[in-house]
Amino acid sequence: xxxxxxxxxxxxxxxxxxxxxxxxxxxxxxxxxxxxxxxxxxxxxxxxxxxxxxxxxxxxxxxxxxxxxxxxxxxxxxxxxxxxxxxxxxxxxxxxxxxxxxxxxxxxxxxxxxxxxxx
Amino acid sequence: xxxxxxxxxxxxxxxxxxxxxxxxxxxxxxxxxxxxxxxxxxxxxxxxxxxxxxxxxxxxxxxxxxxxxxxxxxxxxxxxxxxxxxxxxxxxxxxxxxxxxxxxxxxx
Numbered sequence: 535x536x537x538x539x540x541x542x543x544x545x546x547x548x549x550x551x552x553x554x555x556x557x558x559x560x561x562x563x564x565x566x567x568x569x570x571x572x573x574x575x576x577x578x579x580x581x582x583x584x585x586x587x588x589x590x591x592x593x594x595x596x597x598x599x600x601x602x603x604x605x606x607x608x609x610x611x612x613x614x615x616x617x618x619x620x621x622x623x624x625x626x627x628x629x630x631x632x633x634x635x636x637x638x639x640x641x642x643x644x645x646x647x648x649x650x651x652x653x
Numbered sequence: 654x655x656x657x658x659x660x661x662x663x664x665x666x667x668x669x670x671x672x673x674x675x676x677x678x679x680x681x682x683x684x685x686x687x688x689x690x691x692x693x694x695x696x697x698x699x700x701x702x703x704x705x706x707x708x709x710x711x712x713x714x715x716x717x718x719x720x721x722x723x724x725x726x727x728x729x730x731x732x733x734x735x736x737x738x739x740x741x742x743x744x745x746x747x748x749x750x751x752x753x754x755x756x757x758x759x760x761x
Contacts, residue, residue: 579752629696638743638746640688641707
């Protein structure tokens with residue numbers, strides 16, 4: 535069965551960087567885009583960007599450009615989110631989700647990774 | 654593309670029929686999905702392509718619309734439908750995906 539399993543919770547200081555992983559299984563990794571989204575406490579869902587594991591191509595939301603890098607390792611079916619220069623308002627639950635070019639709908643999600651940015 | 658969802662919250666009873674609306678700031682065809690989220694959990698896809706029911710989702714959930722105006726209807730509320738519902742547009746991989754602000758549904 536399809537699974538996206540994310541790495542564990544992190545606590546970071548302002549100005550630090552974070553790296554969250556999304557380990558996939560149950561499908562061909564290169565056939566689907568992996569998107570990253572986040573949800574601040576008590577807030578709605580915010581899309582951050584995607585990576586196409588087949589090509590390594592990426593597309594980032596304007597708000598995050600310059601601070602976010604998405605990468606993937608097809609040998610282990612894992613996608614990564616790097617976010618630098620963390621601020622307190624980056625405190626959120628971060629999710630990965632998959633879709634594909636012809637069916638651009640998030641049918642499977644990771645369980646979420648809580649990241650807290652605090653001095 | 655901005656997504657405007659209403660209402661932001663509503664209360665209803667078991668067995669009621671409820672409808673949530675979502676409006677896009679420009680035409681998105683049927684690149685619209687609806688997700689259900691319970692506290693602390695990942696969202697769950699209910700409806701994709703505006704009106705297609707995701708596998709495993711109860712048939713009391715239905716979606717309609719195209720272009721800029723969309724609705725999600727739950728025909729006969731169950732207690733487990735208490736959750737926050739989000740619409741989301743995915744018009745193009747070359748542009749940002751966006752969500753409505755969410756509708757918190759309480760079952761009384």
